[in-house]
Structures are given as C-alpha cells and as structure tokens.
Amino acid sequence: MNTLNGLTTMVLTAEDVDSAARWYADLLGVDPYFRRPESGPAAYVEFRIGPDEDELGLMDRSYAPGASGPGTSTTYWHVDDVEATLADLLAHGATTHEPLIVRGHGFVTASVVDPFGNVLGLMHSPHWSGRH
Template sequence: MTTTGAQTILYPVKDLEKAKALFTALLGVEPEIDEPYYVGYVVAGQHIGLDPNGHAKGLTGPTPYWHVEDIEGMCRALLAAGGETVQEIQEVGGGRRIASVRDADGSLLGLLQDP
C-alpha cells in the first residue's frame, strides 16, 4: 500500500461563512467548491477544506488527509497497527472516498481515495 502524501487538510468549522471569509483572506483566492455542506480551496496543489459537519464526524481540529490507492487496505493496516476507527469509509461525491483513524496518541489520520 502506498500514499501520495497529505494533500488535503480539512478544518471542522462551526460558522462556515466566517471561516470562508477568513480562509479567502488567508489564501488570496476564492473557493473552488462553495456549498452549504463544504467549502474547498486549491492553492499550490494543496486542497484546503472547511467542513461545517466536521465536529459531528469526530474532527477535533485540522486533519491531514493522506491520499491512498487502496482505502480498505490502508484502514485494515492502520487498525492492525493499533489505530482506532473514527469515521468509517464513506463516499463524499464523484467517487471520492474518505475515512479517519485515531492513532495511539489521539491524533487523527484522514484517508482519501480518489476514483
């Protein structure tokens, strides 16, 4: 199993409009995705996402999402290595699938597989 790196960072937000204003000012670009359920930016190949439902999904702060080729296999490997499932694998649109695992120290590891 391989990863192409942590190319996506998701931020759980409580007020999407305030967060969008702040990140637009910080990044200097308008969002590429601007929906009530998610706002996403791409800057220098890095995807930054604002998730108003992130806290309900177990996100406690900014979470790196590691891009993987086999999300099922990577989840099994991380659980076998002592990780704990936080968010089961789910499709989030366009064939993209995500999941998250907590390591022994409580840090969240997001996993993302594109179609």
C-alpha cells in the first residue's frame, strides 16, 4: 500500500487565472511553463519552482470542486527566511493568514492569503534544509 510520496502539484484557484499568473510570475521571478488553453483566457497555468521543480498550478475557480467536510488544509512551501518571504508576499498584496510563529527546534511558519483567496503556507524546516 502506498502512502503520500511527496508533493506533485499544489493547485490554487482564481476568478481570473491570467491576473493570478502575472501576480505569481512577478512574485516568483519565473513565467508559467504550461498554459491551457494556449490562447484566450487561461483556465489553467502551471509553474515549476525550487530545486525540485515543484509544480504550482493556478486553475479557474469555476472548475474547483465544492468544499466538503469541516476542515481545510494548508500546503507549506519551504523558504530559507520566513520573515523576509512573508514581508515580500505582503508587499505584493497578500494578507496575513497566520503570523510568523517560531515553533522551536528550527521550525518557523507563517501563512498568507493571496489576492485570489488562496492560503499559501511558508515554513523553514531543518529537515527540508538538510536534504538540499
């Protein structure tokens, strides 16, 4: 039986995928490598980021399945400096979801809500740092 083997694609949603793609391209310093449809308003774009080329997808919110159940999850992305990355995201128009928290043993977290209503988690993890 397989368990979770790692992140394949984190998908965020937006009413205007083209606007979200521009915002994330500016933030990340890289353009999406994949876009559908290829012309006209985008329904889905995808970026590859970080040393493992993790995939960050942006999907038209109309395609998102309805929320079910009582909980939600936050995907955390490793960053070297949570405080600096948090400041950069806030300067780009994100808002604080969870402030910077020093959790001990080298772990630091924070999360923001992007301008399109998605929660984006930030984490400095000594376990992740040791792998790369």
